[in-house]
Amino acid sequence: MRISELSSATNVPVATIKYYLREKLLPEGQRTSATQASYTDAHIERLRVIRALVDSGVGIAGVRRVVAALDAPPDSAYDLLGEAHAAVTPLPSVDADPAEAERLVARIGWYPGACTPEQLAAVARALDTLAAAGFEIPAETMDVYLDSVRAIAEVEIAHVPTESPADAVRYVVLGTALVEPLLLALRRVAEQVVAAERFG
């Protein structure tokens, strides 16, 4: 199909598609003349992934890492998950002390080396921010948080498709980046519902 048809099929403006082509987020089409190229369903699928990531707040650098992981999946399924996670993980501050974070995540089965330093630093930074604001999470609440994320991770990882690395990367990348807004939105609705039951 032509770029105008690709634009219609995906609802992405031609100028934006050209930007993604220049940024090499989208592979070049097959040249049909000096000024025209032909695009395929693979371009539609790739554009949908790019738009989903951009719409959910992932920057161009993050999109580039996701696209790289999709184009060249790592060999081991474990490395592949790490890559996919890293692609959608914002740069963490490196000055957070990981000691408290390590104690906490040990309760969901973490051990040294089980995740990247960046993933642990994200937990440490979140704890620092809470401490700086003087906000203490009650022990009972923290227990529910830890049990919940463990239960969520178990069901998510149980459903990672293992047929192809590309499918697995796509599942992890999109499952991480796109499910986060859903979980946060559901939590807010649930809080409001429970507050209504208690105070309403």
Place this chain on the structure above:
Amino acid sequence: MRISELSSATNVPVATIKYYLREKLLPEGQRTSATQASYTDAHIERLRVIRALVDSGVGIAGVRRVVAALDAPPDSAYDLLGEAHAAVTPLPSVDADPAEAERLVARIGWYPGACTPEQLAAVARALDTLAAAGFEIPAETMDVYLDSVRAIAEVEIAHVPTESPADAVRYVVLGTALVEPLLLALRRVAEQVVAAERFG
């Protein structure tokens, strides 16, 4: 204390404190001369809250709403929770169809009017983004998401301090804005831990 001491106590530069004063996020100090004012522990506490919000990605408009809710808490505990939530909820698109979102949140006890249209729209938008990316959440996974957010909301609301409206607003606002990064970071670590157990 003087503004330089307030700066030292909070690690916030004097220029930034002056910006918050101009933006009326921080109340004026007690004038002691034409060019000097005196600040109290209340200013330290307020500055910590502002920094915690800014550091966790809340924009100035959001900070302004939080500060307004802290300064003039609504009468009913339920309205107060809604205000506090709204203060840290980014503006949602209004074009998302809420029908599917309504069906989903009904399973955590939602009924029409139980939350604001914005909170429901955030769920609808997250579902739209997932659908646009062609990402389908397995039914078993969705069940765990819904059970988890309900369990999380129950323990959180059970711990809302009821002594004063200001304490309740502070708890909900900070608990919403600052706990979100922690939950997301914990989920990523848990996914990596479970992936290591399965594939590592």
